Amino acid sequence: MRQLSELDASFLYLESETTPMHIGGIYLFDASQRAAPLAFSTFVAYLRSRLHVVPVFRQRLKEIPLRLSRPYWIDDPDFSIERHLAYVNLGEYGRKSSLMALASKILEEPLKRDRPLWHITFVDGFRLDDRDDGAEGFALIVKLHHAAIDAFSGEEIIGKLLEYTPEPRAITPPRAWQPRPEPSSERVVLQAGANMLRTPLQLTSLAASAAQATARGLIQKQLRKLPLPLPLFSAPHSPFNRQITANRQIIAASVALPRLKTVKASLGDVTLNDVVLGLCAETLRRYLTAEGADNRKSLVAMTPISVRSKSLRRATGNQMSAMLLDLATDEPNPAQRIRRIHWNAVASEPYREAIAADRLTELLPSTMLALSARLYSELQIAQRYQPVFNLPITNVPGPQVPLYLQGARLVQQYNTAPLFDSMGLVIVAVSYEGKLTLNFTTCPDVVANGESLQAHVDESLHAIEEAVHRLGTEASHDSPTSASSTQTLADDAMTALEGILRKALNRFRA
Incomplete structure (x- = not known):
């Protein structure tokens, strides 16, 4: 079992x-x-x-x-x-x-x-x-x-x-297979009863981790004068965040992976994942503009991140951490936006590392978790309040060599993710054999003219490449991600304070 x-x-x-x-x-x-x-x-x-x-x-x-x-x-x-x-x-x-x-x-x-x-x-x-x-x-x-x-x-x-x-x-x-009884x-x-007895220990462990994450964020704020990660229910209302129906639509667009790597190399201190998120952000901004929606406030994405390399690997199950990420869609320059996305991700990283998504649910027993999930949907809580985030975006690296099935070559794959209440759009980016495919799973009753997303992807990549070309290396020294002696000093101070904090938390656990 x-x-x-x-x-x-x-x-x-x-x-x-x-x-x-x-x-x-x-x-x-x-x-x-x-x-x-x-x-x-x-x-x-x-x-x-x-x-x-x-x-x-x-x-x-x-x-x-x-x-x-x-x-x-x-x-x-x-x-x-x-x-x-x-x-x-x-x-x-x-x-x-x-x-x-x-x-x-x-x-x-x-x-x-x-x-x-x-x-x-x-x-x-x-x-x-x-x-x-x-x-x-x-x-x-x-x-x-x-x-x-x-x-x-x-x-x-x-x-x-x-x-x-x-x-x-x-x-x-x-192979011969005999199901276990x-x-x-x-x-x-009996096993359920034993698990319930362990819940107080889980609560203590989670509280300690949350305290450590919060304290680290406060230290960062004081030493680096950085804003804390986005508070809950601060994402703007968008056309994607409405009550969904059972209808689904799958839209996909592919771009050459080397083009994205060239953008990454030109911008310098960003990751390929930042470039992918920047492509998604520009696509969403163009869609909102075309639909006449208000895009003065930046969209917030929930980005799942695998923690499989940090824990005991299992072949199945969800081994994820997640963070809320400001997509900087209020930034008109798509090249600068990628730098801002990188900076937002760096600022959120301590929170991502401190508490994985599966631990956040340990506070609730199964009956309460099931009830809260059902009430969240049936009472339309997401429609009555500002959403926690506007959409999930997942970037999954795939194999860069061809795959086959009995001599037939896999030439293209499209991937979808589930939608849930108030989330009418989810993006899954998958790379395979030198291509990156952006897969949009939409509820067509919420996301009108979803087919236009396909054309917006190609237009967005061209716009990013042109912006990068115009940007060149200018203002690179002003990039918020550039290191400075003040930040180095802040790192040393934060390391020392974290040592003190860790000792206090160890005494708390004991």
């Missing part, structure tokens, strides 16, 4: 008919180099032979009576791969537009809870371009529940399922 973390469980509690909480993927394969089209039966046999690399594919949820504690993952004794697969042949309508429309409809449907939380639709009769003689291929539409994976582990799972060479791997018989109700109730 492996219990869900509070963060994993929160994605179950937030789910409703209009807010399915799964991560989606649309994978386009070029099968023109195969001697024959890939048959659906061959794909099923291939997937069956690879199930052992993703154990969660054969695990379902075990709920706790009265939600006294979080659910557990247990082996599904009734597992059948056929319950997780579907076949669709687009026929004469096998174009990308038809595929994306089909994917939008499939991704609107929540996953069924009585089985492992994943589903794959095999789409046949698909051509990679709009010509009648275009290259033949197929597509996979994948759904994986956010309670089981985050965007980073989802990318790892796909990498494990696919191949790294164009030569098809021999399909071997599936389902735990008794008495055992899970």
Whole structure:
């Protein structure tokens, strides 16, 4: 039995008919180099032979009576791969537009809870371009529940399922698998009671970490005269932050990764992630302007960050930290905006490192967490108050070498993330084989004219490149991220004060 973390469980509690909480993927394969089209039966046999690399594919949820504690993952004794697969042949309508429309409809449907939380639709009769003689291929539409994976582990799972060479791997018989016995109700109730007894210790630990984070921020404010990270409920109202419906629309645009790296090199002390966020910010600013929306106040993004390298690695689950980031959309110069985004990220980093997202939910028992998540949606709290943030933006580095499935080359992937109450837009940026794809998952009843986002991406990158060219190296010494002797002195002083603080907190824990 492996219990869900509070963060994993929160994605179950937030789910409703209009807010399915799964991560989606649309994978386009070029099968023109195969001697024959890939048959659906061959794909099923291939997937069956690879199930052992993703154990969660054969695990379902075990709920706790009265939600006294979080659910557990247990082996599904009734597992059948056929319950997780579907076949669709687009026929004469096998174009990308038809595929994306089909994917939008499939991704609107929540996953069924009585089985492992994943589903794959095999789409046949698909051509990679709009010509009648275009290259033949197929597509996979994948759904994986956010309670089981985050965007980073989802990318790892796909990498494990696919191949790294164009030569098809021999399909071997599936490994023998025997599900472990389902735990008794008495055992899970006893385990839930034991977990509840540990809650006060978790509360103490979280309070100590929060105190340390706050104190570090105060030290920074005094020594560097920096503003504290954004207070809660300070994000401006935007067209994205309204009550959503069950409808979904997927829009994507790709740019060459070397162009972004050139921008990074030209601006100097920024990261590639800052450039990606700057591209998103410019795209959103142009969209708001085109729609006649007020963009005088800067949008705030929630940016999940993987902490998998800082903790014991698991193949699944959510191992994330998160921070609120001012996107500086009130800055008219897109090159200077990237520098401001970098500075905002640097200023928020102590808070990001201090408290990971999964720890923030440890204060609440499962019954209260489920109730608060439901009330947040049903009482429309997000509509009655200013939002905490305007949209989530996730940047997931992908493989830069081609992937294959039985000799068919993966040529393009699109990724989606769940929407929830008051969040009608989410952006997932994924890089693959020298390209970065910005994936916009929208609720079309909230985000009007969402198709325009695709054109805004290309226009935005051109605008950033022109601004960088005009900027050159001027005012680089005035960049807020440049080091100074005062800051170096501040670092030394802050290090000394942190040592004193750490000793005090250790005595508090003792």
